[in-house]
Amino acid sequence: MIKTSEMQVVSPKSLDECLYLLNDQEKNNRLIAGGTDAVVRMKDKKWTPDIWINIKGMNELRYIRKDPSGIHVGPLTTHTDIVKSKLLQDKADVLTFAAKEVGATQMQNMGTLGGNIGNASPTGDTIPALYVLDARIELSSLYGTRTVPIEEFFIGPGKTVIQTDEIITDIIIRPQDTSEIGIFEKLGPRKAQSISIVNFAASINLDKEGHHCSSGRLAFGSVGPTIIRAKKCESMLTLDRFDKSLTHNISKVAWKEVAPISDARASSNYRRDMASALLERGLLRLMKRWENK
Known part of the structure; x- marks a missing residue:
């Protein structure tokens, strides 16, 4: 574990001062703000910069x-x-x-x-x-x-x-339109305070009654090396009446569109299943919220 006494920390008071520090390419600098992830990486000795640049106070x-x-x-x-x-x-x-x-x-x-x-x-x-x-x-x-x-x-x-x-x-x-509504779903190894096994975000445009979707954006996390925009699923949002049957059909396509790996937290097949389930659950919850607006 790195001792505080072994760390060099500087705290710039302005953006200009921070940029001058970052411009010094002779030193290995790393920014720190909230530090919620940095503390873990320091303990694991994955992040060991010469200087930590603390920007938390740059309001x-x-x-x-x-x-x-x-x-x-x-x-x-x-x-x-x-x-x-x-x-x-x-x-x-x-x-x-x-x-x-x-x-x-x-x-x-x-x-x-x-x-x-x-x-x-x-x-x-x-x-x-x-x-x-x-x-x-x-x-x-x-x-x-x-x-x-x-x-x-x-x-x-x-x-x-x-x-x-x-x-x-x-x-x-991009600000959402008045006809647009979003949802976020997450699956973790326990109920709270957990790293996502799979997460899912959606923002879609619906007509006044909520029966038809004119456009939508869907994205998954933790099922690929970066975030995956589910564009095949997005293209299905406008094909038919926006209801339980359509969301179920879209969820089947989601299973194929993600590209997860297996690791200590979950297998690739489990992540595929959960991506499909989160999409279906999220869109159904989104429908309910639209009805209650």
Whole structure:
């Protein structure tokens, strides 16, 4: 275990100061914010940087606001901030549902959206929700800013397109339409505070009666090296009356569309079965919520 006395930690007071630190390519730097994942990686000696850059106090990166380009969520916004946001409850409900499932209350208070994205775990609960909200990730360095669609951001388990001198500075998501409703489902090894065996996010557009779907986005986590957009399933949403029969038929296709592995937590076939079950359960719950709106 790494002792605190063996760690070098710096705490920049501004984004500019942080970017100057990251630009020093002679040192192995790693950012830390909430630290909910970093502590585990440190104990396992998987993350052993020369310097930890503690950005938790950079409040300029903690915000939720809306403008004509979309809803902007700062990378240091906590999961608790997301759950409590009226704007996100109204215009990005699937993200608030996902944030509620990120571990215990203490973890939600400490963990950040940027950290969940930056860790690039296929099990990250907020990431499927960001996929169905067409999120874009803004990356900044001393040399400029670029924006990457979320489906191009992850390149493998724990791997992203972030360069060593870059930091996530904004997450831009598409506001849901008034006819759109979302849901998030998760299966873990125990009822709460668990890493997902499978998770699922959906955001779909329904007519007033909820009988027909005009479009929809579906995404699975923990069933592939990165998040899987279930595009074959999405194409089926508009084929017929949106009811139990249709959702059951879509769930059968989901079994084939995911690509899980077997590991210590679950077999690949079990994950396929659960992906199918979560999709069907999630869409049925979504129908019920629409009826009660």
